[in-house]
Amino acid sequence: MNIGEVAERSGLPPKTIRYYEDIGLVRPLRSDNGYRAFRETDLHKLAFLGRARALGFSIEDCRLLLSLYEDESRESAQVKSIAEEHLTAIEKKIAQLEAMRETLSHLVMSCHGDNRPDCPILSDLATGPGDRN
Amino acid sequence: MNIGEVAERSGLPPKTIRYYEDIGLVRPLRSDNGYRAFRETDLHKLAFLGRARALGFSIEDCRLLLSLYEDESRESAQVKSIAEEHLTAIEKKIAQLEAMRETLSHLVMSCHGDNRPDCPILSDLATGPGDRN
DNA sequence: TATGGAGCTTCCAGTGGGGGGAAGGTCAAT
DNA sequence: ATTGACCTTCCCCCCACTGGAAGCTCCATA
Secondary structure, three states: OOHHHHHHHHOOOHHHHHHHHHOOOOOOEEOOOOOEEOOHHHHHHHHHHHHHHHOOOOHHHHHHHHHHHHOOOOOHHHHHHHHHHHHHHHHHHHHHHHHHHHHHHHHHHHOOOOOOOOOHHHHHHHHOOOOOO | OOHHHHHHHHOOOHHHHHHHHHOOOOOOEEOOOOOEEOOHHHHHHHHHHHHHHHOOOOHHHHHHHHHHHHOOOOOHHHHHHHHHHHHHHHHHHHHHHHHHHHHHHHHHHHOOOOOOOOOHHHHHHHHOOOOOO
16 A cells, blocks of 8 residues: 555545654555555554544554554553543643633623723733733 | 843743744843843733733734734724634634543543453554444 | 656655753852 | 852754655556
8 A cells, every 4th residue: 555545544644644654653664666565554553543643642652552552461551541641631731721711701701892992801911810900 | 120030020931031032022122241131011011921821822812912902093803803713712622622531531431441451442542433342 | 658647755844832951151249 | 269140142852743845656648
């Protein structure tokens, strides 16, 4: 398989696939013409990576997950631990974003948004929360 | 004021302040010894930037917001529009993260996490959702 | 057989928003 | 005079790609 077909079947852009080879996540063979020659196992790995990335795992987490996937003697606790840590990080990120949303939505609602210059959003940014001068 | 005092009073690291000067967000004067000489207005701008960044606005949004803040003839609708767009982006990001959290938490709960190798997390990554082989 | 276009290769640079650290100048107190 | 804290510029590093240039190869068509 050439990279184009792998890209289509894995859903990953060719650039990303080359990058994944660069950093050692996949090791496709090479044809005589210098083209990358992907096996089904390479495609499978790339699809694995695509799904792991879609769940927000970092590249290094993906590398670990992939090696655990290929390790017959893995312990599921290792996998679960990585996933739990990532889940915690996601929840933390959500909490941060929700705090921003909270503040921002209040500010947006309190701004009349017309042609006049007074704006509680700018006032808040200028002097900090709770001050409306 | 030297950069250290401004850093302390604005809450921004010196590195960040230098970077903000680099990209033209602040323009402190220079003392004879080559040190940056910040005025109160510079400090005020930096604090403004710090609060805007804490609300997740991009640097370019911050640049716009700052120029609106300094523009006496602004219309609050311009500010509100930037804030609304950013709020929408935040909500979109939250939705993405919540989808990840949903999937991940199910996977984590379904993994026994012991010394055995079978792991529904890896199975899901290997074959896609809904397949447990 | 020539040609054209699609697909492949490598390499370099840039993204956003800074952070780390080196090499060197300056200031204030001892 | 020396120390140590502070300041300066400079360049590289992070993440996970993405865009683009220059130059291959392959295949179909005229």
